[in-house]
Amino acid sequence: MDVVDINSLSKSVLWATFAITFLLGAVMQKTGFCSMGAVSDVFIMSSWERLRQWFLAIGVAMIGFALMSYLGLVDPLKSFYTGNKFLWISTIVGSILFGFGMVLASGCGSKTLVRIGGGNLKSVVVFMVLGLTAYMTMRGFLGVIRINTLDTIFIAFNTPQDLPSLLSAPLGMARSHLHLALGFMIGFAFIAYALASKAFWTANNLFAGVAVGLAICVVWWVSGNLGYVAEDPNTLEEVFLVTNSGRMESLSFVAPYAYSLDWLMMYSDTSKVLTVGIVAVVGMILGSAFVSLATKSFRFESFRDAEDTGNHLVGAALMGFGGVTALGCTVGQGLSGISTLAVGSLLALPGFIFGAYLALCYLKMRHAPNPCA
Numbered sequence: 001m002d003v004v005d006i007n008s009l010s011k012s013v014l015w016a017t018f019a020i021t022f023l024l025g026a027v028m029q030k031t032g033f034c035s036m037g038a039v040s041d042v043f044i045m046s047s048w049e050r051l052r053q054w055f056l057a058i059g060v061a062m063i064g065f066a067l068m069s070y071l072g073l074v075d076p077l078k079s080f081y082t083g084n085k086f087l088w089i090s091t092i093v094g095s096i097l098f099g100f101g102m103v104l105a106s107g108c109g110s111k112t113l114v115r116i117g118g119g120n121l122k123s124v125v126v127f128m129v130l131g132l133t134a135y136m137t138m139r140g141f142l143g144v145i146r147i148n149t150l151d152t153i154f155i156a157f158n159t160p161q162d163l164p165s166l167l168s169a170p171l172g173m174a175r176s177h178l179h180l181a182l183g184f185m186i187g188f189a190f191i192a193y194a195l196a197s198k199a200f201w202t203a204n205n206l207f208a209g210v211a212v213g214l215a216i217c218v219v220w221w222v223s224g225n226l227g228y229v230a231e232d233p234n235t236l237e238e239v240f241l242v243t244n245s246g247r248m249e250s251l252s253f254v255a256p257y258a259y260s261l262d263w264l265m266m267y268s269d270t271s272k273v274l275t276v277g278i279v280a281v282v283g284m285i286l287g288s289a290f291v292s293l294a295t296k297s298f299r300f301e302s303f304r305d306a307e308d309t310g311n312h313l314v315g316a317a318l319m320g321f322g323g324v325t326a327l328g329c330t331v332g333q334g335l336s337g338i339s340t341l342a343v344g345s346l347l348a349l350p351g352f353i354f355g356a357y358l359a360l361c362y363l364k365m366r367h368a369p370n371p372c373a
Contacts, residue, residue, distance in 0.1 A: 004229050004231075004232075004233060006229070006232065006233070006234070006241065009226075009227065009229070009241060010227075010241045010242045012226065013222055013223070013226055013227040013241050013242050013276065014242055014274055014275075014276070014279045016222045016226065017219060017222055017223075017276045017279045017280055017283065018279045018280075018282065018283040019283070020215055020218050020219055020222070020283070021215075021219075021251070021279070021280040021281075021282075021283030021284050021287065022283040022284075022286055022287035022290070023211075023215070023287060024211070024212065024215045024251075024283070024284060024287060025113065025114060025117060025283060025284035025285065025286065025287025025288040025289075025290075025291075026287040026288065026290055026291045027207070027208065027211045027212065027215075027287075028110065028111070028114045028208075028212070028284075028287075028288065029114050029117060029118060029287070029288040029291040029292060030291050030295075031053070031204050031205075031207060031208035031211075032050065032204075032208070033050070033053055033054075033057075033208045033209075033212055034050060034107060034108070034110075034111045034114075035054055035102070035108050035110075035111070035330035035331075035334060035352065036102045036103055036106070036107050036108050036111060036330075036356060037050050037107075037111070038050035038051040038053065038054045039051070039099075039103075039353055039356040039357060039360070040103065040356070040360055043357060043360045044360070048197065048200075049197075049199070049200055049205055052193070052194040052195075052197065052200045052205065052209070053194070053205055053208045053209045053212075054209070054330075054334070055190045055191075055193055055194045055209075056190070056191055056194035056195070056205075056206070056208075056209025056210065056213065057208075057209045057210075057212035057213040057216070057335060058187075058190045058213065058334070058335060058338055058339070059186075059187040059188065059189070059190030059191035059194065059209075059213065060187070060191070060209065060210055060212075060213025060214060060217070061187075061212075061213040061214075061216040061217055061335055061336070061338070061339035062183050062186055062187030062190065062338070062339050062341070063183055063184055063187035063188070063191075064213065064214065064216075064217030064220075064339070065183065065216075065217055065220060065339040065340060066179055066180050066182070066183020066184060066187065066341075067180070067183070068217065068220065068221060068225075069176065069179050069180070069183075070176055070177075070179065070180040073221060073224075073225050074220055074221060074224035074225055074248060075224065075248070076160075076162060076164075076179065076340050076341075077160050077162075077165070078224070078240070078247055078248050079220075079224070079247060079248045079249070079250075079340050079342075080245050080247050080248070080249055080327075080337075081161075081162075081327070081328075081333075081336070081337040081340050081342040081344060081345055082160040082161055082162045082165070082340055082342050083160065083161065084156060084157045084158070084159060084160055084161055085154050085155075085156055085157075085161075086154055086155040086156070086157060086161050086343055086344060087150070087151055087153075087154045087327070087344065088153070088154065088155060088344070088347065089150050089153040089154070090146070090150040090151050090153075090154075090325050090326065090327075091325075091326050091327065091333075091344050091347050091348050091351065092347065092351055093150055093322075093325060093326075094150075094321070094322040094323065094324070094325030094326025094327070094348075094351075095322065095326040095333065095347070095348040095349075095350075095351025095352050095355060096322070096351045096352075096354055096355035096358070097318045097319075097321060097322030097325070097326075097355060098254075098318065098319050098322030098323050098326055098329060098330070098351075098352060098355060099322075099330075099351060099352040099353060099354060099355020099356040099357075099358075099359065100315075100318055100322075100355040100356065100358055100359040100362075101314070101315040101316065101317070101318025101319035101322055101355075101359075102315065102319055102329075102330070102352075102355075102356060102359075103315065103355075103356050103359035103360055103363065104311040104312065104314055104315025104318070104359055104363075105126045105130075105311070105312050105315030105316050105318075105319060106122065106123070106126075106312065106315075107123070107126075108253070108319070108329055108330045108331070109130065109252075109253025109254055109257065109319065109323065109329045109330075109331065109332075110251075110253050110284065110329075110330070110331045112126050112127055112130070112253075113127070113253065113281060113284040113285050113288065114284065114285075114288040115288075116285050116288070117284070117285045117286065117287065117288025117289035117290075117291075117292055118288055118289070118292040118297065118298055118299070119292065119298045119299050119300045119301065120300075120301045121300055121301060121302045121303075122301060122302060122303055122308075122312050125312060125313070125316070126312055126315070126316040126319075127257060127316075128261070128316075129312075129313055129316035129317055129320065130254070130257050130316040130317070130319050130320040130323075131257035131258045131260065131261040131320065132258070132261065132320070133316065133317045133319075133320025133321055134254050134255055134257055134258040134320040134321075134323060134324050135258035135261065135262065135320075136320075137320060137321045137324040137325065138255065138258060138324055142321060143324075146321075146324070146325055150325060161342055161343045161344060162179075162340055162341045162342045162343070163182055163341040163342075163343065163346075164176075164178045164179035164182055164341060166343070167182075179341070182341055183341065186341065194209060212335070213335070215251070216250050216251060216331075216335050216336050216339055217250075217339070219249075219250045219251050219276070219280075219336075220248065220250045220336070220339070222276075223240060223243055223248050223249045223250065223276055224240065224248035227240055227241040227242065227243070227276075228240055228241075228248070229241060242273065242274065242275045242276055243275060243276050243277075244256070244259050244275050244276075244277050249276055249277070249336075250335075250336035250339070251280055251331050251332070251335070251336055252277065252328045252329060252331055252332025252333075252336055253280075253281070253284075253323075253329050253331055253332065254319065254320065254323030254324055254328065254329045254332060255277065255323070255324060255332075256275075256277030256278055256280060256281050257281065257320070258320075259275060259277055259278050260277075260278045260281045260282075263278055315359075322355075326348050326351065327344060327348075328345070328348065330352050333345045333348040333349070333352075334348065334349050334352055
């Protein structure tokens with residue numbers, strides 16, 4: 001049996017992740033793809049275009065992941081999102097807090113990286129506060145609070161918590177076939193909604209949704225196929241290389257903030273290595289910066305006043321706590337997780353939207369009575 005060169009394969013995984021996220025950062029900068037902007041556009045301008053971009057990306061990611069699963073290119077049961085422990089309270093509370101926070105902080109985790117690449121100094125502050133809060137929620141005192149309160153309430157399924165696993169026995173269908181069927185049906189439903197409006201049919205909108213959805217799929221393949229080793233020569237166990245969770249991962253932008261700060265601060269510690277999440281953070285920033293500089297849209301932007309500063313600090317902290325508690329952000333749960341048809345991800349998506357809606361109501365309330373009536 002051939003001996004796997006772990007170091008060389010790990011580098012291939014990291015370079016592939018960097019290339020994908022560099023392009024993704026460029027796409028998001030060029031097209032304006034933003035989950036927070038999607039909700040605020042509906043609320044403020046009654047414009048549904050960016051929400052349709054997001055839903056198109058979800059549909060593409062669902063169908064792509066279902067195809068890869070059916071073809072045996074990835075194993076969805078080895079992903080981060082399909083465990084049998086359904087933390088429904090944590091998911092609801094975390095997603096609402098994250099949604100609220102991303103409005104106060106002018107963007108979700110991915111948008112923050114894109115804005116940093118465009119010269120936004122406010123987003124640099126958001127990055128640091130979000131990362132520190134996320135780290136405290138994973139391993140610090142906020143983590144102790146989370147584990148001893150919200151995480152104590154859960155449902156333990158007898159199967160993984162994705163829809164194909166839960167429904168295969170009741171429906172009498174093989175899990176792989178059901179996953180393909182559900183992935184196509186639900187994915188096409190999201191795509192059909194996105195494409196239902198003829199006004200949405202612009203090159204920018206279509207390119208944004210399709211490119212983001214495909215990026216999620218490709219990172220799944222990089223992590224779950226290219227980076228998968230059935231038998232690590234050092235441990236003789238299967239391993240997914242250079243992932244922080246030790247499992248198959250796609251893109252998410254909350255915990256990787258924390259890991260990025262940890263890697264930078266503990267760089268001399270040889271146990272701290274680059275991972276898919278950390279490299280994705282760098283790729284997103286540099287891809288966005290490339291487009292900003294090329295289009296001459298790069299400009300420095302700072303806080304407007306004390307209230308603006310406070311909003312961004314609070315918003316970043318809410319995203320750090322909420323994103324870890326919900327097991328992901330609007331990309332982590334709202335694209336990567338939902339592509340696996342995990343129940344938790346399907347629950348988190350409306351939570352993000354509702355939290356953002358509440359924050360928009362709060363901000364508007366400061367200027368007008370009964371803004372959400």
